Amino acid sequence: xxxxxxxxxxxxxxxxxxxxxxxxxxxxxxxxxxxxxxxxxxxxxxxxxxxxxxxxxxxxxxxxxxxxxxxxxxxxxxxxxxxxxxxxxxxxxxxxxxxxxxxxxxxxxxxxxxxxxxxxxxxxxxxxxxxxxxxxxxxxxxxxxxxxxxxxxxxxxxxxxxxxxxxxxxxxxxxxxxxxxxxxxxxxxxxxxxxxxxxxxxxxxxxxxxxxxxxxxxxxxxxxxxxxxxxxx
Amino acid sequence: xxxxxxxxxxxxxxxxxxxxxxxxxxxxxxxxxxxxxxxxxxxxxxxxxxxxxxxxxxxxxxxxxxxxxxxxxxxxxxxxxxxxxxxxxxxxxxxxxxxxxxxxxxxxxxxxxxxxxxxxxxxxxxxxxxxxxxxxxxxxxx
Numbered sequence: 001x002x003x004x005x006x007x008x009x010x011x012x013x014x015x016x017x018x019x020x021x022x023x024x025x026x027x028x029x030x031x032x033x034x035x036x037x038x039x040x041x042x043x044x045x046x047x048x049x050x051x052x053x054x055x056x057x058x059x060x061x062x063x064x065x066x067x068x069x070x071x072x073x074x075x076x077x078x079x080x081x082x083x084x085x086x087x088x089x090x091x092x093x094x095x096x097x098x099x100x101x102x103x104x105x106x107x108x109x110x111x112x113x114x115x116x117x118x119x120x121x122x123x124x125x126x127x128x129x130x131x132x133x134x135x136x137x138x139x140x141x142x143x144x145x146x147x148x149x150x151x152x153x154x155x156x157x158x159x160x161x162x163x164x165x166x167x168x169x170x171x172x173x174x175x176x177x178x179x180x181x182x183x184x185x186x187x188x189x190x191x192x193x194x195x196x197x198x199x200x201x202x203x204x205x206x207x208x209x210x211x212x213x214x215x216x217x218x219x220x221x222x223x224x225x226x227x228x229x230x231x232x233x
Numbered sequence: 234x235x236x237x238x239x240x241x242x243x244x245x246x247x248x249x250x251x252x253x254x255x256x257x258x259x260x261x262x263x264x265x266x267x268x269x270x271x272x273x274x275x276x277x278x279x280x281x282x283x284x285x286x287x288x289x290x291x292x293x294x295x296x297x298x299x300x301x302x303x304x305x306x307x308x309x310x311x312x313x314x315x316x317x318x319x320x321x322x323x324x325x326x327x328x329x330x331x332x333x334x335x336x337x338x339x340x341x342x343x344x345x346x347x348x349x350x351x352x353x354x355x356x357x358x359x360x361x362x363x364x365x366x367x368x369x370x371x372x373x374x375x
Contacts, residue, residue, distance in 0.1 A: 097279065159249045159288045180283070183290055191302075197259035 154187030
């Protein structure tokens, strides 16, 4: 509401001044205008207070979000640093593991070579002492076997004896692959692949450090009991 | 086999492999908690899975079976569904005289649903290399 719109026309009296009634009406109109302006001012002040409170809230929220963002960034940085440390540590451990495995392989190879030399010496001694006459009668040396042979062998009481026999078979010159297909109650079923038909039993008897007791055999099948050859004291 | 005895057999098998120089450092395992130690070793190629399966079989007293030349029988997956076989890393091999022979990469697969659904069937677990189990299952799905 505009104050200008409430101007009242004042009429003069015959003797000096304005008419009382006109003046009172004008004053009343002005008071009304003032009171309306006061009400508008109060409402505006309230709206301003609400808006200022909202601005303060938004400011607080923005500040909290900024702090959270900073903390998250710091946490990500720490995690990345930790992960890099772990990766370096794991890499170092793997390198140590590989080095240790290589050392074990070298030691195993030395043991295997030593065992071969000992077995060779034992066989030579056995020939000299003529003690190989007790070899099983079922063994027929010189007989050729197929290139695919199923070997049933036992008794193996632990993983070490089984894998040692597997590795010994793999060292035979005519053998291209050794695959343990089954293991039950101490006996192993082993698939042997040969490059060509080979006198396998003869090779095994001559080269492996085991005493072989053949129970049955065919061109593609051998069943035997194996025992490590006795080593000299 | 209970979880505790399966865990003990796994530990013993891993110890066997380490003594034979077929497994280097076990403390590398600490980096992946909550996973089977066998899986961690195999995934990191710290152990040959054929040797590990043999060690597990010997230590658990179970039979070992290689699956390289096994042709999966689709009919057996009616008893042991393929999704369960894939989840538990097992392959059904035969069903004779009410005995279902199952090749397993782990010592303690959860086949309780099979036992509950077919109470008259006796499940016999054999141990097989994990890679061969997975390859055999792939041949089923192909």
